[in-house]
Amino acid sequence: MDLVWMGALLALWVVVAAMAAGLDRLNAPKNVAGGERP
Amino acid sequence: MTASAASLLALFLAALLLLAWPVGKFLAALCNERLPRWMQRIEAPLYKLAGIQPADSMHWLSYAFALLAFNAVGAIFLYALQRLQGSLPLNPAAMGAVSPDSAFNSAVSFVSNTDWQGYGGESTMSYLTQMLGFTVQNFFSAATGIAVAFVLIRGFARRGDGKSKGLVGNFWADLTRITLWLLVPLSFVLALFFVGQGVIQNFDAYKTVQTVEATASAQVIAMGPVASQEAIKMIGTNGGGFFNANSAHPYENPTALSNLLQMIAIFLIPAALCFAFGRVVGDRRQGWAVLAAMAVMFVAAVMVLMPAEQAGNPLLASLGADQGSSALQSGGNMEGKEVRFGIDASALFAAITTAASCGAVNAMHDSFTPLGGMVPMVLMQLGEVVFGGVGSGLYGMLIFAMLAVFIAGLMIGRTPEYLGKKIEVREMKLISIAILVTPVLVLAGTAVAVMAGAGKAGIANPGAHGFSEILYALSSAANNNGSAFAGLSANTPFYNGLLGLAMWLGRFAVIVPVLAIAGSLAAKQRLPVTGGTLPTHGPLFVSLLIGTVLLVGLLNYVPALALGPVVEHLVLWK
Numbered sequence: 001m002d003l004v005w006m007g008a009l010l011a012l013w014v015v016v017a018a019m020a021a022g023l024d025r026l027n028a029p030k031n032v033a034g035g036e037r038p
Numbered sequence: 039m040t041a042s043a044a045s046l047l048a049l050f051l052a053a054l055l056l057l058a059w060p061v062g063k064f065l066a067a068l069c070n071e072r073l074p075r076w077m078q079r080i081e082a083p084l085y086k087l088a089g090i091q092p093a094d095s096m097h098w099l100s101y102a103f104a105l106l107a108f109n110a111v112g113a114i115f116l117y118a119l120q121r122l123q124g125s126l127p128l129n130p131a132a133m134g135a136v137s138p139d140s141a142f143n144s145a146v147s148f149v150s151n152t153d154w155q156g157y158g159g160e161s162t163m164s165y166l167t168q169m170l171g172f173t174v175q176n177f178f179s180a181a182t183g184i185a186v187a188f189v190l191i192r193g194f195a196r197r198g199d200g201k202s203k204g205l206v207g208n209f210w211a212d213l214t215r216i217t218l219w220l221l222v223p224l225s226f227v228l229a230l231f232f233v234g235q236g237v238i239q240n241f242d243a244y245k246t247v248q249t250v251e252a253t254a255s256a257q258v259i260a261m262g263p264v265a266s267q268e269a270i271k272m273i274g275t276n277g278g279g280f281f282n283a284n285s286a287h288p289y290e291n292p293t294a295l296s297n298l299l300q301m302i303a304i305f306l307i308p309a310a311l312c313f314a315f316g317r318v319v320g321d322r323r324q325g326w327a328v329l330a331a332m333a334v335m336f337v338a339a340v341m342v343l344m345p346a347e348q349a350g351n352p353l354l355a356s357l358g359a360d361q362g363s364s365a366l367q368s369g370g371n372m373e374g375k376e377v378r379f380g381i382d383a384s385a386l387f388a389a390i391t392t393a394a395s396c397g398a399v400n401a402m403h404d405s406f407t408p409l410g411g412m413v414p415m416v417l418m419q420l421g422e423v424v425f426g427g428v429g430s431g432l433y434g435m436l437i438f439a440m441l442a443v444f445i446a447g448l449m450i451g452r453t454p455e456y457l458g459k460k461i462e463v464r465e466m467k468l469i470s471i472a473i474l475v476t477p478v479l480v481l482a483g484t485a486v487a488v489m490a491g492a493g494k495a496g497i498a499n500p501g502a503h504g505f506s507e508i509l510y511a512l513s514s515a516a517n518n519n520g521s522a523f524a525g526l527s528a529n530t531p532f533y534n535g536l537l538g539l540a541m542w543l544g545r546f547a548v549i550v551p552v553l554a555i556a557g558s559l560a561a562k563q564r565l566p567v568t569g570g571t572l573p574t575h576g577p578l579f580v581s582l583l584i585g586t587v588l589l590v591g592l593l594n595y596v597p598a599l600a601l602g603p604v605v606e607h608l609v610l611w612k
Contacts, residue, residue, distance in 0.1 A: 001138040001139075002121065002138055004138070005117070005138045005139060005141065005142040006114070006117065008142060008535070008538070009110070009113055009114060009117065009142065009145070009146070010110075012146070012538075012539065012542045012543070013106060013110045013113075015543070015547075016106055016542075016543070016546040016547055016550055017103065017106055019547060019550050019551075020099060020102045020103065020106070020550045020553075020554075021099070023468065023471075023550060023551060023554045024098075024099045024554065026464060026467060026468070026554075027463055027464035027467065
């Protein structure tokens with residue numbers, strides 16, 4: 001049973017780590033230094 | 039509200055402001071990484087030992103991976119400690135290994151700053167597990183939350199140019215400084231104060247005594263190192279009690295004064311972080327505005343909760359029970375409350391512990407009136423932003439502030455900006471994720487629990503109250519509060535797994551997008567204030583912020599609340 005619950009811990013970690021990696025690619029930030037104000 | 043209730047609330051708020059101001063000043067120095075030289079000298083060997091360069095600022099993704107790795111190691115260590123405690127020292131009550139599912143739940147619970155407890159502390163955990171496991175994680179999980187708040191504040195404060203463009207700070211340095219210079223000193227002082235009030239701190243074996251009733255069976259009185267855990271439990275908005283009864287236990291919370299200090303300790307860092315925020319972004323009014331929004335919602339909640347409990351139970355009134363307040367009794371609904379605290383201190387404690395993501399309790403929320411029980415539930419469901427947890431309350435509220443300026447921008451037709459940083463497509467996508475993670479976990483989790491046989495098996499009371507028990511548990515877990523409505527038998531593989539999932543994702547699946555937002559903001563230049571900039575420090579913005587928090591919360595949860603506490607209230611008062 002320990003392997004099951006330790007595996008669950010690992011799986012949860014993988015989910016948030018994958019989320020972090022995915023969000024890094026989400027609309028890569030643009031440099032708005034020269035952006036015009038509306 | 040009675041005069042004594044109003045006086046207690048006023049005293050609490052005055053003491054809180056007085057203490058939070060200097061702590062906020064120090065937090066700003068921590069966030070700005072401007073520590074006195076003597077502190078740096080003490081830190082230096084620690085960094086050298088760990089091979090860390092504290093001045094090396096990280097990209098948000100590196101920061102996130104460091105944070106996740108640190109917390110994962112903490113969870114695995116905590117799991118192993120619980121499973122092996124039977125073979126380890128400091129176990130005078132000879133506690134055996136914790137079951138695997140309960141160990142999983144508790145490991146996630148304490149790492150995520152939730153401190154949901156499916157177990158009874160004095161009947162399950164050894165002193166070593168309580169100290170080396172739970173108390174240590176109380177420090178680290180609190181430090182993690184504050185570190186994330188620091189990162190978001192830096193995202194706003196940094197100019198977005200030069201070498202530090204897009205960099206948000208060093209996780210290891212933040213963790214070390216927050217723990218070493220903030221949490222440990224505050225907890226040490228508070229623990230000494232608690233000992234002075236009668237909170238126990240020892241390694242004795244449990245004592246067997248003959249009760250005054252002189253019944254045949256003797257009573258076993260649990261001992262342990264309680265005060266040291268109690269202090270960080272409150273200061274770090276953790277909430278996990280040494281004993282099952284938590285702060286209702288006389289060894290955890292012996293006097294009215296200790297009760298007042300516990301309440302102040304819960305709000306101290308969340309309030310101080312608002313002041314720190316204003317200082318670091320260079321406009322103290324911004325911090326006051328966020329604090330004002332939190333305070334208004336908190337006072338409104340207290341003004342519903344206290345009278346609801348003071349009104350008592352109409353069914354008892356119909357039986358002729360005296361529920362009026364007098365010199366001899368608190369009156370009102372005293373079921374599940376300590377006589378020594380009465381209605382006022384119990385109801386105020388309940389509002390504070392659920393407005394902040396603490397979860398310590400000095401009364402059983404399950405026994406509150408339906409309306410009184412709904413207030414703590416709603417405070418959690420608002421996303422733990424009414425002061426909230428240490429760090430998580432501020433970063434949660436700042437997420438709502440960005441949503442508020444976005445909505446205001448839509449209304450007046452301008453690109454939204456907050457503190458000189460434009461809020462664009464990427465930020466809005468991340469804000470949406472950060473806000474929607476917890477409602478999805480709460481509502482989907484509740485739906486699964488009420489449909490599954492294993493979920494329904496845990497309900498103690500049938501009907502609307504039983505639904506409230508489940509809704510409260512998921513709200514508490516996903517929002518990292520940790521208080522329990524009681525009644526629900528949650529120490530089962532089903533609930534340990536489901537609530538563990540909710541706690542982990544409710545914590546880290548929110549932290550990750552918040553860090554991403556911070557990284558994005560840190561890469562942007564600060565725009566100067568112009569005549570077209572929406573002021574974010576005045577009453578108009580405070581109202582807009584409160585409206586945004588309430589709108590999101592109510593849209594998410596009104597249907598679920600209608601099935602639980604609202605139905606129960608209507609049935610009770612029909």
